[in-house]
Structures are given as C-alpha cells and as structure tokens.
Amino acid sequence: xxxRILVIEDESLIAMLxxxxxxxxxxxxxxxxxxxxxxxxxxxxxxxxxxxxxxxLGGESSFPVADELQRRGIPFLFTTGYGQMGLPExxxxxxxxxxxxxxKDLQAALQALQAR
Amino acid sequence: xDHALPLxxxxxxxxxxxxxxxxxxxxxxxxxxxxxxxxFIYANDALLTMWGMTAEQALGKTCLELGYEPWHxxxxxxxxxxxxxTGQPVRGDVPFPHTTLGVRIYDYIFTPVFGPDGHVxxxxxxxxxxxxxxxxxxxxxxxxxxxxxxVKNTLALVQSMTAQTLxxxxxxHDAQERIESRLMALSDAHDILTRQNWKxxxxxxxxxAAVAPYQQDDIERFxxxxxxxxxxxxxxxxxxMALHELCTNAIKYGALSVSGGRVGFHWTCEQxxxxxxxxLSWQESGGPPVHAPSGRGFGSRLIERGLKHDLxxxxxxxFEAGGVRCRIVMPLxxxxx
Numbered sequence: 097x098x099x100r101i102l103v104i105e106d107e108s109l110i111a112m113l114x115x116x117x118x119x120x121x122x123x124x125x126x127x128x129x130x131x132x133x134x135x136x137x138x139x140x141x142x143x144x145x146x147x148x149x150x151x152x153l154g155g156e157s158s159f160p161v162a163d164e165l166q167r168r169g170i171p172f173l174f175t176t177g178y179g180q181m182g183l184p185e186x187x188x189x190x191x192x193x194x195x196x197x198x199x200k201d202l203q204a205a206l207q208a209l210q211a212r
Numbered sequence: 213x214d215h216a217l218p219l220x221x222x223x224x225x226x227x228x229x230x231x232x233x234x235x236x237x238x239x240x241x242x243x244x245x246x247x248x249x250x251x252f253i254y255a256n257d258a259l260l261t262m263w264g265m266t267a268e269q270a271l272g273k274t275c276l277e278l279g280y281e282p283w284h285x286x287x288x289x290x291x292x293x294x295x296x297x298t299g300q301p302v303r304g305d306v307p308f309p310h311t312t313l314g315v316r317i318y319d320y321i322f323t324p325v326f327g328p329d330g331h332v333x334x335x336x337x338x339x340x341x342x343x344x345x346x347x348x349x350x351x352x353x354x355x356x357x358x359x360x361x362x363v364k365n366t367l368a369l370v371q372s373m374t375a376q377t378l379x380x381x382x383x384x385h386d387a388q389e390r391i392e393s394r395l396m397a398l399s400d401a402h403d404i405l406t407r408q409n410w411k412x413x414x415x416x417x418x419x420x421a422a423v424a425p426y427q428q429d430d431i432e433r434f435x436x437x438x439x440x441x442x443x444x445x446x447x448x449x450x451x452x453m454a455l456h457e458l459c460t461n462a463i464k465y466g467a468l469s470v471s472g473g474r475v476g477f478h479w480t481c482e483q484x485x486x487x488x489x490x491x492l493s494w495q496e497s498g499g500p501p502v503h504a505p506s507g508r509g510f511g512s513r514l515i516e517r518g519l520k521h522d523l524x525x526x527x528x529x530x531f532e533a534g535g536v537r538c539r540i541v542m543p544l545x546x547x548x549x
Contacts, residue, residue: 113376196368197368
C-alpha cells in the first residue's frame with residue numbers, strides 16, 4: 097500500500113500541524129481540504145490511500161465524506177474535539193483520534209489503518 | 213354509617229375537608245385519585261384546566277375514555293395495577309399535550325391509598341410540569357458539550373502553534389517569547405468573541421485588539437478604516453492571529469521598527485457577481501528597505517497558507533520595496549454582512 101494521504105480539516109493550524117507531522121512519519125500529504133464539497137471533489141480527481149477526517153468541518157458534519165471514503169474502500173481516521181460520544185451510528189465503531197493528540201498516537205492509529 | 217356522628221365531629225370533618233380542598237386547589241401540580249377500576253374519582257383544578265374539562269365531564273372516566281393515546285392509557289393502567297398489587301408508589305415522566313400550553317413534560321407519582329383493612333382502596337397521583345427544568349438540563353448538557361469541544365479544539369491550536377513555533381525558533385528564549393505573544397493574541401481573540409457570546413466579532417474590534425499592544429507610544433502610526441463587518445468565530449480567530457503576525461513582523465523588521473514608519477489597514481465590502489466580498493489590505497510605509505525573506509516562517513505560512521484555508525478566500529503577502537503589503541480577499545455569506 098502506498099502512503100498518499102488526504103487531510104480533511106477546517107482549522108488551518110491543525111491542518112498545518114498534520115502537514116508537518118505526516119511527512120515525518122513517511123506519508124505524503126496529497127492535499128488538504130477544509131469543506132465537504134472540496135473533499136468530495138478531490139476524491140473524484142486524485143488517487144488517495146488514506147485520509148484523516150475532522151468530524152466537524154466549520155459546523156458541517158463530515159459524514160458524507162466518510163460515506164464516500166467507505167464506498168471507495170479508502171481507510172480513514174476521524175479526528176474530533178468532541179469526546180467518544182461525538183460519533184453516532186453507524187460511525188461509532190470507526191477509529192477516532194481525540195484532539196489534541198500525541199504524535200505517536202497519530203502514527204499508531206495510521207499504521208493500524210494500513211494493517212487492515 | 214351505623215351511627216350518626218356528633219355535631220362537633222361533623223363540623224371538624226367539614227373544616228378539614230375545606231382545608232385539604234384549598235391546599236389541593238392552590239398547587240400548580242396536577243392532583244388526582246383513581247379508583248380500583250382506574251377511573252378518575254378526583255381531579256384538582258390544575259388538572260381540569262390541563263384537560264380543558266369540567267369535573268362533571270371528566271370524573272368517572274378512565275384515561276382511555278378521556279382521550280389519552282392508547283399507549284399512554286395502557287402505560288398508566290399497568291402502573292395503577294402495579295401500585296394496587298405491590299402497595300408501593302411508582303414514578304415516571306411522560307409528554308402530554310396541555311390544552312393551552314402545547315406538549316409539556318410531566319413528572320408523576322402514583323401512590324397507594326390504604327383502606328382500614330390494609331388493602332389498597334384507591335391510587336392517588338401527583339403530577340408536575342417539569343418541561344422548563346428538562347429544557348434547562350438539556351441546554352446545560354449542550355453547553356457543557358460545546359464548551360468541551362471548544363476547549364479541546366483550542367488546545368489543539370495551541371499544540372500546533374507551539375510545535376510550529378519551536379521549529380522556527382533559533383533558541384529557547386526566542387521560542388518562549390513567540391509562543392507567549394501568540395498565546396496572548398489567541399486569548400485576546402477569545403475575549404472579543406466572549407463579549408459577543410461567541411456569535412462572531414467585528415473586524416474593527418479584531419483590529420483594535422491586535423494593534424493594542426503596539427499602539428501605546430504613538431497612536432498615529434496605525435490607521436485603520438472600514439465598514440462594519442462581523443466575522444464568525446473561526447474566521448475571527450484566524451484574522452486575529454494573522455494580524456498579530458503582521459504586527460510582530462512590522463515591529464521587528466518592518467515599518468514599525470523605525471520612527472516615522474506607518475501602517476495602514478483598510479477593508480472594503482463589495483458585491484462581486486451576486487456575492488459579498490470582503491477585501492482587507494495591510495500596507496506598511498516609511499520603514500527600512502524591505503528584503504523578501506529567504507524562507508517562509510510560521511507567520512508567513514499562517515497568513516498565506518492558514519488564512520486562505522480558514523477564510524475560504526485568498527491571502528497574499530508582498531515584500532515590496534516601499535513596505536510589506538498584505539491583501540486578503542474573502543467571500544461573505546449574507547448573514548455575516
């Protein structure tokens with residue numbers, strides 16, 4: 097499996113942090129988008145191996161993006177500032193990383209996705 | 213009755229009855245009694261008002277006969293049977309349409325009335341409208357959840373800012389100063405938002421807060437002007453952080469590092485193709501000769517990369533000979549204009 101990763105995060109500072117951390121872990125950040133619309137467009141255009149998806153994109157839920165990623169069979173990691181209770185069915189069993197996160201937890205979560 | 217009561221006892225019983233009746237009618241709670249066949253044999257005025265019925269219309273009828281939904285009537289039938297069988301009270305809450313107030317949430321207790329033989333001879337009930345309390349509790353839960361989200365999100369911002377500042381700093385002292393001033397900028401932005409109940413913040417308020425730490429000596433060095441525009445919290449924080457970086461850069465290397473240097477910040481709001489567009493422009497003048505930096509530090513990255521992402525528009529820095537210039541263009545939704 098290749099390492100092209102899509103970052104879906106509305107908060108630019110957190111997007112920038114991910115853009116710094118992910119290459120250090122051996123991933124290539126293919127693109128960073130902050131809205132559902134941009135994320136869906138990007139998935140149409142570019143091949144992606146993995147995604148990091150913020151649950152809340154500027155007040156908009158990112159679940160339509162999660163649905164599309166699942167349809168395409170692309171593994172992804174949710175990030176959220178809401179606790180575990182933040183994810184309703186049918187997403188409650190999917191991997192979630194709480195913000196703020198440790199670098200090693202991000203790395204472990206992404207490696208677990210790749211191992212699936 | 214086998215024998216007539218003495219007159220004094222009759223009058224005492226009547227007095228007691230008047231007392232109880234006054235108490236039962238005085239409370240806003242709904243008070244009632246069911247017989248063993250689940251028929252209402254007593255209902256206070258509050259309950260009659262909720263039903264919109266007279267005592268004659270209501271008494272002697274079961275919940276179902278009074279028009280309760282079948283599931284609701286069946287639930288109370290089971291509860292009444294439970295009280296009769298166990299001699300223990302039951303408690304629950306249920307939504308019910310009040311005749312004039314609409315659907316309300318009611319908390320109720322059914323409790324046994326024991327006869328002289330120790331058997332349950334009736335079931336008395338008391339019901340309280342707890343709609344306001346329930347709504348308040350729900351509101352509190354939402355607030356706490358939202359607060360938690362904001363705190364976590366802000367901590368993640370701080371994490372990112374700290375990590376990126378450490379990357380770009382040459383020593384610990386320098387890093388400490390930069391982190392501190394960035395945290396203060398973030399804190400000031402939060403103060404503005406808190407004053408407006410986190411609904412948004414005006415561009416002018418954001419600018420005033422951003423320049424305040426640098427404006428003490430010479431108020432004339434900064435000029436800013438523009439129409440009233442309110443930004444949502446996320447954009448407000450992004451703009452505040454970007455302005456902080458512009459100010460810091462101007463003080464350290466730009467127009468504000470020498471006497472006589474000036475900064476102008478102006479914004480305009482225009483309709484472009486049916487869409488309101490906010491254009492903000494930062495212009496330094498009278499400073500030392502400008503050299504474009506060799507690499508991009510956190511500040512430049514925040515303005516060009518970060519702001520663009522947060523505002524959904526364009527943001528560019530120009531290192532021009534006459535002074536640093538920054539141009540930010542963002543579409544506004546109609547509500548924010």
